[in-house]
Amino acid sequence: MWLYSLIWGSALLSLVDATEVVVVTVATERTEGLKRFLRSAERHGIDVQVYGLDEDWKGGDTRIEQGGGQKIRILRRELEKYADKKDTIILFTDAYDVIWANGLDAVIDRFIDHYSNLRVLFGAEPFCWPKKELAIEYPLVEFGKRFLNSGLFMGYAPEIYRMLSLKEVEDKDDDQLYFTMIYLDEQLRKELKMGLDSISRIFQNLNGVQEDVKLEFDGEGSASVLNTPYNTHPILIHGNGDSKMYLNYLSNYVGEWNVENGCVRCEERRKMEIEDEAAEESSGLPTLSLAVFVSSTPFLEEVLKALSAQDYPKSKIHLFIYNSQPFHLETVSKWAESQKGEFISRTIINVDMETGEREARQMTLESMVTRGSEYLFIINGDIYLQREEALRELVKKSLFYDTSILSPILNQPGKLFSNFWGAIAENGFYARSEDYIDIVNGNRIGLWNVPFVSSPLLIKGELVKEIAPTRPFHYSKDLDPDMSFALYARHKGHFLHVTNEDTDGFLVVSEEFVDDLQKGRLHTEMWQIFANRWLWEQRYLHEDYVKILNGPVEEVPMPCTDVYDYALLSPRFCAELIEEMEHFGEWSDGSNSDRRLAGGYENVPTRDIHMNQVGFEREWLFFIDEYVRPMQEKIFVGYFKKPIESHMMFVVRYKPEEQSSLRPHHDASTFSIDIALNQRGVDFEGGGVRYVRYNCTVPADEVGHTMMFPGRLTHLHEGLPTTKGTRYILVSFINP
Template identity: 40%
Template sequence: MEYLKFCFVFSCWVKFALCVFSTDTPQPPAAIPKEKLLVLTVATEETDGFLRFMKSANYFKYNVKVLGMGEPWKGGDVGRSIGGGQKVRLLKEAMEALADQEDLVVLTVDSYDLIFAGGPEEILRKFQQANHKVLFAADGLIWPDKKLADKYPSVRSGKRYLNSGGIIGYAPFINKVVTQWNLHDNDDDQLFYTKIYVDPLQRHTLNMTLDHKCQIFQNLNGAIDEVLLKFGTNLVRVRNTVYDSLPVVVHGNGNTKMYLNHLANYVPNTWNYEHGCSHCDDDILDLSQLKEYPNVLVGVFIEQPTPFLPEFFHRLLTLDYPKDKLKVFVHNNEVYHEKHIQKFWEENRNVFNTFKVVGPEENLSQGEARNMGMDICRTDVTCDFYFSMDSDVMLTNRQTLKLLVEQNRKIIGPLVTRHGKLWSNFWGGLSLDGYYARSEDYIDIVQRKRVGLWNIPFMAHVYLVKGSTLRNELKERNYFVLGKLDPDMALCRNSREMTSHREKDSPSPESFHMLRPPKGVFMYMTNRHDFGRLISTANYNTSHYNNDLWQIFENPTDWKEKYIHSNYSRIFTENVMEEPCPDVFWFPVFSQKACDEIVEEMEHYGSWSGGKNEDKRISGGYETVPTDDIHMKQIGYEKEWLHFIREFISPVTLKVFSGYFTKGYAVMNFVVKYTPERQAYLRPHHDSSTFTINIALNAKDTDFQGGGCRFHRYNCSVASQRKGWSLMHPGRLTHLHEGLPTTNGTRYIAVSFIDP
């Protein structure tokens, strides 16, 4: 018995030793050389999506063969219903020459809505690990026949249903699949593959499976919440967080094409944190190498009352682009702005190549007007670019047009934002109903923390379109009208989806052969430079004489640019300030335009007080030292004026009266009018204030003679106040002062008694 036990133990040790030291231990199969991978894709036209696909393929050095290029598409509208059989037919024809190459791996994928995120070596390694002859992409949603769901084999984990947008397999086995095709070009390709896969016998014989956990193929439809961007040192990937996988092929199937566009702004290595944008200088049009600049039609659209319109036209005039290469089309929908356009045209009628205005009398809708502008370029073969610009766009960068032309994209817009807000002229994403959704990178793009060239789903206000694009991809016209959508949304949707009129009417399956596949034109937004801003047109009241004066709250940047003296900021950097008398400070604050418009506003109001002691406008109804004036409150400007004091006077106060912090409040804010005929001077007095500002609104020796201010205690006078400059001095105790006589003309000053 003991002997038998010994023999048994000894034999076990022998077997163990043989297992450990045997040279016949199965080794893992040798890696498939990347030269043995052939990518087959179907594309009948070189759309933007196809070019992007090829760019990602070339990045990883895939061997790609394109099938069907130049053929008419007869495969139906696969973006909206069944179809795509033409792809199988073309693949079947291509596989006839490859069927006997047993070591060849064929990867067949869509191209218009697909990108590569990894290289051939990775995809072959993952295919080998799957240990099947044919591997289909997997989907969490079943299409097109939900009745086949029960026929699919059950899976413990992963996606259960087949998606035909990605297939990889050995050539003989791929051939055995596609040789079964005997249907029409407009029959459904996915239904064809599904019926083969759900047949247990075929599935076993052809050794087929699905990429259940997205190791190779990532279909985005129904799976957007599963994926996120993974930023690596040298490569940006898409990561599936459910299966912790890094798919190699990313497919924007169904209604996820815009999300694919977002991912492709980064993948495979389009943008990363280390190097920024890697494709921004691709296909650049070098204007310096051209014999002459391209011809541009500028379409200007004034669809609502818009503040700072003269400044808008001035920026158009000062664009750094040859004016003989610019034709201007203006649609003005506001009678109020006719005076501004007329003045600009009279002053610059010979500057541009042509200047055409369509006014409110034409009664055009926004969509009709924008279609008209675009049609002018579309029908003019000499029009190289169409530059559309709404009147609420302030382009502060004179190089904007050049920079956009140089980017050489079919449709591109410059980033413009509203001051101090995240409001911009683009959307980073769309909701399911086609309206605004904030993409995860929107804020970083708006704040220029991520700088580059961004494929986006929606833009408005300002953009450049190639003339050749208008005459080819966008040749059908009427792009600004689509149902109840506003014109900008209609243009963007039509550009993205490239639908014909029959497609918009939900075509029947019988008419698929008459349709072409969607081939969206990519729209780009660039934030590579600081281009300018959007102004707010909300709450723009046109009942005043100079309406822009009231825009200090809505559009503070433009208000400051127009109305604050150009040297104001130098008060704090270079000490551009004078002290003509003790504790009397003199500094620039208002621009010439501000002075003129305040005077015009007061004269337009016209109810000057006459310099009488009885004054119902003030508490008590009696003024001891009256002036011929109009209060800011009378013209509805007190709130704006007090804001001006807080924003532009208070900082100066802190600089000159060290340690004093003003409340920036004043009860008495008014414009005084001095004339020899009505009131020429003001007798000595103290002001009811802690300190007073006195801003000259017109120019001595040009508009009037005489005038000035004399401070008695110091026997010191300021007799030549500069237009737009303010005196600032204490109001009580120390600075008794008087207004010196105006001997000729009319003198205007703006006065505030601050911190009474």
């Protein structure tokens, strides 16, 4: 409660001498909207009396039907004690979709300055509802919006109480219609001295005017709300009707984010964590159900490995895996087997065609309730959690921020495509919000209330218990399960929060992978160097390559004059490339006649398959340019050519019974690379390369290592006989 007195000049205003201001709302449920409203009020030092908490709501679903009469009945009951207090101002706001942009001082100042002739003031809006035909009966206003909205009003207690008591109201009667009919009664309007805040000096109803209402940052970086047509800064912002998503957007900033200092609550959390660091270690972590949903996505092995490496005790986790893709059957089976005995329990649905994804997601909700977990963490197979602390930290953030649903912001590396939407278009799909790019790029860091997030989702157990019976993934079967869930959350008032305080990982790009799976390849990830470069490097680049690239040139082995030997490709890449070539199977016959070449003639023929035959030419050219060229520039100083060129890139197969060796020759290149793909003593005997002019032989038997040497002028060389088994090498003639 507030005691308020105002002196204007030397004269004491007779309107208000010593005024008690009581701020009230009605809320039967402790929703996130109510928590936000109360937090917003608290930031401005405002005490709010919440009426009706934990009572059964009988006023209907006002989102889709008329209702709300119960709100009037509760107000009448609770405000009776103020009925005779002439100097008491009652300020009422809706509870679930309102925020404060300023304090009570500003409210009273504007009420007295602009509405001193009124005893009751309502917010205004551009729509007449619930009965449009009543529009003609509304009195005209000089300027601004003409129609009453019942979500925000204030006035002196006797008039407010009388207004609430004029007629009996049933719980399911419409509160908007109740106040509308009073306002349209000219006699009552005059007796109660009712009016509208038509230009939003105090009250801003957003529905229908979102384009007119903007964020504005003051000189200290704090956010306020500006009504641009009227140049006013309203204090109470109401997300009525279809404007709730826009209110969520505004609420991310007003009182919560500052241009200079960033996220207010994030800073509060960091300070508390520093203070509670010692206690945090001993407090323990909540139990959670981990639900993994696998679709057609590349690098699933790496995704699952990163997931199992999370710094969260598996003794507190119930595991649920759903895989709908036969391609991933073996990968999921191996990973699940490797985790045997690690988790409290395991449920694995691996390519069960009778269980669809929507139903499997519903199963995770029901399973979590049965097991009594405190959290449910749903993660899709295209999420790579790069930071081992990601899950632990996300749980801690959820506990501090008291979020029901929380997700880290993740995007595809180097792209704006992410796991959340900042806004939604009229068709129900993606629209780019004003702040989307800044949030994705990390220029604005904070906690954000958004209309859609796909995965991962950290959902509080209390919410799961509430929503599981209502089957949120089935809420709209016309939408994908994740969009159905988000639509359900928006309609039911459950906030979808995302945070970019930490860089927890990224989205694996999977769009092209689905098409690639149809091409009959054995190891489709080999073709993912463009879409998922970092993961490609982790799997296919030799583990020593970066160290060699960044080290001194003197440490690069040179077994023969100007022949350098260094680690380039992982053994896995080499093995998979051999398998791909044998799977393709169209080896040349080793004769001089070669229809693959422009002239149809090969001077130094081998048994080989060209990269363009298996659709790998573009990928391999890129690889040479990005990983071989830097080594060439490091070693052969002074020679630059970017991008590189190569028309001869091929895998050679040597077998004693086929072609075991290659006669001395010069390569048609400025420089060449010759990569060993398999192991001497294991896969073959013999082999190696002899540089004739220098009478120097290189074993060329370290898998994934390449020889790099000058081409057509100086380095005459020959392939020594393979005496047993099969030897494979990968050759590229660069810059012919």
